[in-house]
Amino acid sequence: MKISNIETFLFHPGSGKNLLFVRVETSDGTYGWGEAYVGVKKEAIVEKYVNAMAPYLVGRSPYTIRHMAQVMFDDFAIRRTSVDFLCAWSAIEIALWDIVGKLSNQPVYNLLGGPVREKVRIYANGWWYGVTNIEQTVERALQVKDMGYTALKWDPFPGPWRTFISREEEDYAVDNVRAVREALGPDIDLLIDAHRRVAPHHAIRVARRLEEFGIFCYEEPCLSDNIDLVAEVRRSIATPVVTGETLYTKEQFAQVFEKRAADILNPDICAVGGILQMLDIAAMAQPHAIAISPHNYNSPIIGLAATVHLSALIPNFLIAECFINLSDACAEIASPGLTIEDGWVDLPTGPGLGVDIDVDALRRHPYKDFPHKDMRQYWEEFPRKNYVWGVANVTR
Numbered sequence: 001m002k003i004s005n006i007e008t009f010l011f012h013p014g015s016g017k018n019l020l021f022v023r024v025e026t027s028d029g030t031y032g033w034g035e036a037y038v039g040v041k042k043e044a045i046v047e048k049y050v051n052a053m054a055p056y057l058v059g060r061s062p063y064t065i066r067h068m069a070q071v072m073f074d075d076f077a078i079r080r081t082s083v084d085f086l087c088a089w090s091a092i093e094i095a096l097w098d099i100v101g102k103l104s105n106q107p108v109y110n111l112l113g114g115p116v117r118e119k120v121r122i123y124a125n126g127w128w129y130g131v132t133n134i135e136q137t138v139e140r141a142l143q144v145k146d147m148g149y150t151a152l153k154w155d156p157f158p159g160p161w162r163t164f165i166s167r168e169e170e171d172y173a174v175d176n177v178r179a180v181r182e183a184l185g186p187d188i189d190l191l192i193d194a195h196r197r198v199a200p201h202h203a204i205r206v207a208r209r210l211e212e213f214g215i216f217c218y219e220e221p222c223l224s225d226n227i228d229l230v231a232e233v234r235r236s237i238a239t240p241v242v243t244g245e246t247l248y249t250k251e252q253f254a255q256v257f258e259k260r261a262a263d264i265l266n267p268d269i270c271a272v273g274g275i276l277q278m279l280d281i282a283a284m285a286q287p288h289a290i291a292i293s294p295h296n297y298n299s300p301i302i303g304l305a306a307t308v309h310l311s312a313l314i315p316n317f318l319i320a321e322c323f324i325n326l327s328d329a330c331a332e333i334a335s336p337g338l339t340i341e342d343g344w345v346d347l348p349t350g351p352g353l354g355v356d357i358d359v360d361a362l363r364r365h366p367y368k369d370f371p372h373k374d375m376r377q378y379w380e381e382f383p384r385k386n387y388v389w390g391v392a393n394v395t396r
Contacts, residue, residue: 001028003062006054006092008047009359010367011299013329016126018043018367019299021357022050022091024099026062032098033357034091035302037271040370042084049088052076057092062099066276069093086248086273093274094306094353101352108309108353112279115312119344122304123151123191125297126325134176138183144324145184148342151216151319153191154180161197170202174209181213189216189319196220196246200232207237215239217264217293220246224256231261240264244281245295248272253281257288264318268295269306282314291318300327301334305353308338308345320345333361 005025010018017040025031036046056076060068069089077085101108109115127144131137137154144152156176158169181190192215194203203221210218219242222229227243234241240263247253248271256262265285269278282292292314294307300322311317322340331337335358339346348354 001026001030001061002059003027003057006050006057008050009362010043010047011329011333011362012365012368013299013326015129015325015329016040016297016323017370019326019330020047020050020091021299021302021362022095023357023359024062024092024095026099030062030099030102032062032095032100032102032352033302033355034093034095034098034274035270035298035306036087036091037268037298037303038087043367046084046087049084050091053088053092062096062103065093065096065100068096069273069276081249083246083248083271087271090270090272090274090277093276094270094302097275097306097309098352105351107347107349107351108275108306109312109347112275112309112313115347116315117312117317117347119346120308120311120317121151121319121344122149122322122340123153123189123319123343124149124324125153125193125321126323127152128154129325134172134179137176138179141180142183145188147324149324150187150343151189151191153193153219153321155193155195155197156180157194157197161195163197163199165198165202170206170209173206177210177213177215186214190214191216191219193219194221196223198222200229200236203233204236207233207239211238217242219243219266224252224261227255227259227261230256231259234261234263242266242293250277250280250284253284257284257290260288262290264291264293266293266295266321268297269310270296270298270303275306275310278310279313282310282316286314286316291316293318294320296321297323299330300324300340301330301337301355301357302353304345305338305348305355308347309353312347329365333358333365335361 004027007023009021020036020038022034038046124144156173217240221233224243242264243262244265244267296307335356
């Protein structure tokens with residue numbers, strides 16, 4: 001039995017970005033689903049990677065997953081990694097595990113040592129997309145609480161991502177978090193995402209002001225390309241620091257451990273190379289007393305299922321991400337999907353990933369471009385003369 005076909009599907013969920021699913025089939029008709037992390041307006045780039053990689057894999061045994069990963073790195077990527085390459089390989093790798101689980105008639109987690117928990121806690125993200133003020137943010141956050149979620153994440157900073165921001169923008173972020181905390185009460189965990197936006201002095205100043213609100217964690221305060229910046233923030237604040245969304249290789253994560261730059265890592269299983277790479281990263285983090293909170297800006301079908309299997313396996317798991325703005329559209333194509341209730345996901349018990357996709361329903365929602373962001377409203381709300389060509393000047 002060999003891999004016989006690799007097919008890609010771009011799916012438009014109506015919010016956020018198009019999703020990229022990959023279906024791998026073997027010569028005996030067994031198939032598996034995978035998913036690649038993609039960025040909005042760059043979805044087709046990763047799809048092209050998958051299609052270009054397929055000839056290297058067709059004709060190989062689906063069981064030789066680790067060997068194929070090395071072959072793709074050595075012979076396809078010529079030992080020069082990139083996020084697009086790893087996103088594409090992640091989708092194929094996850095699909096291969098789905099196949100192996102089906103052939104073994106076991107859930108993936110049973111093939112890799114068995115679960116250490118019965119359910120996986122998730123936090124809600126994506127709920128705040130499209131809000132234009134604090135009042136709307138609070139209204140949406142209350143809706144998420146009513147849905148049963150006990151943890152939610154959002155970016156409270158206004159406007160475009162810039163290294164240097166004004167004091168007004170800092171104040172807005174603090175007021176945003178204050179309003180949500182006051183509305184939701186003390187029992188909801190608030191996860192704050194700075195999206196690699198700002199310089200350390202901004203990140204530190206805002207984080208210290210947020211401490212009174214009992215923040216669960218403070219994600220990506222600075223670019224992790226220079227991990228010393230993230231380490232500087234961690235040394236200066238009391239809130240746990242998260243990084244790892246834009247790190248993809250074990251070599252990069254080794255720098256995080258060496259610099260003591262994070263309390264929590266959030267690699268994405270659909271971006272780092274799949275299930276085996278995530279297991280390796282989690283194992284590397286464990287002796288450093290660093291928790292794993294998987295990033296998952298992917299579907300609540302395949303991407304979340306792979307995340308749940310991984311989260312079931314690792315002792316240092318903390319909480320995983322779920323983009324609830326994608327839930328309704330994905331429910332239309334899931335056959336079956338995952339069971340999510342009150343912010344927890346049950347471990348799927350079926351073979352492989354334990355989820356499936358209705359291909360006919362999937363084809364009814366093909367790729368559609370998302371419009372460009374219009375920042376004019378932001379510039380009207382924050383009319384700063386110190387902005388030149390869209391880049392903030394620190395001079396006040």
